[in-house]
Amino acid sequence: MLVNLQTIIGMAEKGNYCIPAFNVYNIETVMGILDAAEEQRAPVILQMYPRLFKEEVGFYLCPSIVAAAQRASVPVCFHLDHGPSEWEVTRALRWGCSGIMLDGSSHDFDKNVAMTKHIVDTCAAVGIGVEGEIGHVGSVNDEAMDEFTTPEEAAAFVKATGVTCLAVLIGNAHGHYKKPPKLDIERVKAIREACGIPLVLHGGSGIPEDQVKAAIAAGIRKMNIGTDVCCAFAEGTKETLADPARSIAIDIFMKKPIARVKALAVEKIQMVGAAGKAD
Ligand code: 13P
Numbered sequence: 228m229l230v231n232l233q234t235i236i237g238m239a240e241k242g243n244y245c246i247p248a249f250n251v252y253n254i255e256t257v258m259g260i261l262d263a264a265e266e267q268r269a270p271v272i273l274q275m276y277p278r279l280f281k282e283e284v285g286f287y288l289c290p291s292i293v294a295a296a297q298r299a300s301v302p303v304c305f306h307l308d309h310g311p312s313e314w315e316v317t318r319a320l321r322w323g324c325s326g327i328m329l330d331g332s333s334h335d336f337d338k339n340v341a342m343t344k345h346i347v348d349t350c351a352a353v354g355i356g357v358e359g360e361i362g363h364v365g366s367v368n369d370e371a372m373d374e375f376t377t378p379e380e381a382a383a384f385v386k387a388t389g390v391t392c393l394a395v396l397i398g399n400a401h402g403h404y405k406k407p408p409k410l411d412i413e414r415v416k417a418i419r420e421a422c423g424i425p426l427v428l429h430g431g432s433g434i435p436e437d438q439v440k441a442a443i444a445a446g447i448r449k450m451n452i453g454t455d456v457c458c459a460f461a462e463g464t465k466e467t468l469a470d471p472a473r474s475i476a477i478d479i480f481m482k483k484p485i486a487r488v489k490a491l492a493v494e495k496i497q498m499v500g501a502a503g504k505a506d
Contacts, residue, residue: 232326250453259488356391419446463487
């Protein structure tokens with residue numbers, strides 16, 4: 228069933244686990260992840276980068292995702308990831324998103340608060356919760372990744388905006404980590420205590436399992452996984468291309484990439500403790 232952001236995050240909050248939020252890029256990645264969620268009886272978030280709402284891809288993909296989520300027997304939230312402005316948010320709402328992220332983290336604090344609060348108010352009109360971000364989670368290729376979120380600014384941000392959940396910078400980054408990250412778990416606890424709402428961990432690909440579990444125990448309730456989804460899909464494609472007996476029929480060709488994405492999703496669902504939590 229299609230559920231909104233506050234419902235699915237509320238489930239994790241109540242059960243002290245974490246919802247895996249998978250970035251999806253095409254219908255095959257959606258198929259692999261939903262197959263895993265059904266098999267594992269897990270609530271999941273399917274999310275898309277804003278470029279996919281800008282490009283015409285969204286025009287074809289969004290209705291399919293909404294239909295698949297409605298048909299699923301487990302809770303599924305369809306979420307806009309890193310929405311930079313009202314334009315993308317409006318488009319995502321029009322195309323059926325049931326969760327919205329407004330990422331104003333590259334702006335100064337006051338502008339971030341003003342943009343986020345406006346989107347929280349807009350989305351409240353249609354009953355949809357908003358994820359905000361404070362402390363900019365950049366890429367593994369960025370030079371400076373040291374301006375971690377502070378408990379004080381997180382508390383002030385949450386109070387001023389009314390977001391449902393908050394993405395934080397605690398040693399995480401988007402992309403392939405060059406060396407294993409070292410998450411600041413004490414900081415997660417302090418932020419969580421100061422702001423009192425569920426926290427979101429971006430850059431979930433490649434974070435060692437023990438750190439993921441410690442972060443969840445400290446208050447992370449949504450973990451984003453994008454790069455690993457792409458790698459799983461690419462691996463399945465490479466394997467198929469290397470098989471001399473492969474079919475040229477594209478639906479059959481896609482079976483292995485879908486299976487690889489499914490296997491990755493099963494691994495992450497189990498890692499964050501979401502298996503068996505759908506019922
Ligand atoms: P990774 O691609 O590093 O998994 O990060 C995904 C993400 O955080 C999307 O917002």
